[in-house]
Amino acid sequence: MTDAKPFRLLLVDDDEASLDLLASLVAHFGTLARARTGAEALAEVASHLPDLILLDAEIPSPNGFEVCEILKTNPLYADLPILFVTAHNAPEIETLALRLGAVDFIHKPLNPAIVRARVRTHLLLKQRTDDLHRLAIQDPLTRLANRRAFDDALDQEIRRARRNATPLSLLMLDVDYFKRYNDHYGHPKGDEALRAVAGVLARYSRRAGEMAARLGGEEFAVLLPGLSADTATLLAERIRASVIDLGLPHAFSDVAPVLSVSLGVAAYEPEGTALTDCADQALYAAKKAGRNCVSAA
Known part of the structure; x- marks a missing residue:
């Protein structure tokens, strides 16, 4: 994977300054979409499926944990990687996020190098998963469905x-x-x-x-x-x-x-x-x- 690959990332936070900062750190990975509420996030996923979601926990209803649970219980989105980006640092909060299906947890205040490294890692994993899925359903000779x-x-x-x-x-x-x-x-x-x-x-x-x-x-x-x-x-x-x-x-x-x-x-x-x-x-x-x-x- 190269940083220039046009992935689609969804950034979800109700604070505009936080969205701007996060966008500045991950813009080189591809196309960015923004949402400020849980409802906006779910609507964006339904209309333009992202490759990765960076999700704040404390957003207007539904909150980040509820958004994660809604997506992970839907077969269409169960494999969608979700990274929580939040000021919460209590172990039980991080455990809850992971139990709901999040793939990682990034703490605020943001460390630019950590954000970029973790986003890059999970995009690479997503790309490999997509490649394996395609191989499982594609005829290797003709590239048609198998x-x-x-x-x-x-x-x-x-x-x-x-x-x-x-x-x-x-x-x-x-x-x-x-x-x-x-x-x-x-x-x-x-x-x-x-x-x-x-x-x-x-x-x-x-x-x-x-x-x-x-x-x-x-x-x-x-x-x-x-x-x-x-x-x-x-x-x-x-x-x-x-x-x-x-x-x-x-x-x-x-x-x-x-x-x-x-x-x-x-x-x-x-x-x-x-x-x-x-x-x-x-x-x-x-x-x-x-x-x-x-x-x-």
């Missing part, structure tokens, strides 16, 4: 679609005759081809909640909340055409002189067959129909 991340997102989107009665569609696709491609052109070229297909999928899944994932081998999926089956089918056809347009030669394909994909499309039905099963069945139908095509369940 199967674990896809399964979690699918479960969440199905629950949202059921609760809100909103459409949800799923695309499943395979690269046509990919084993032949690998056998003839070699695995490095096969990896390049998978990355190229992944790039196409990423371009068509940029809206909030949409996700392109590599499920394994040459199998991919695209999760499309808010899209009907008809709209998702049109999108699938655009994806199919865009893969053809990549122009990657495939001399051993039976369906095209270039790399192609087959796609299955399914829409969520509350009382119907599982969404992934429907999409798989549609994908099988596309392959049975000759590949390099789209089939809707």
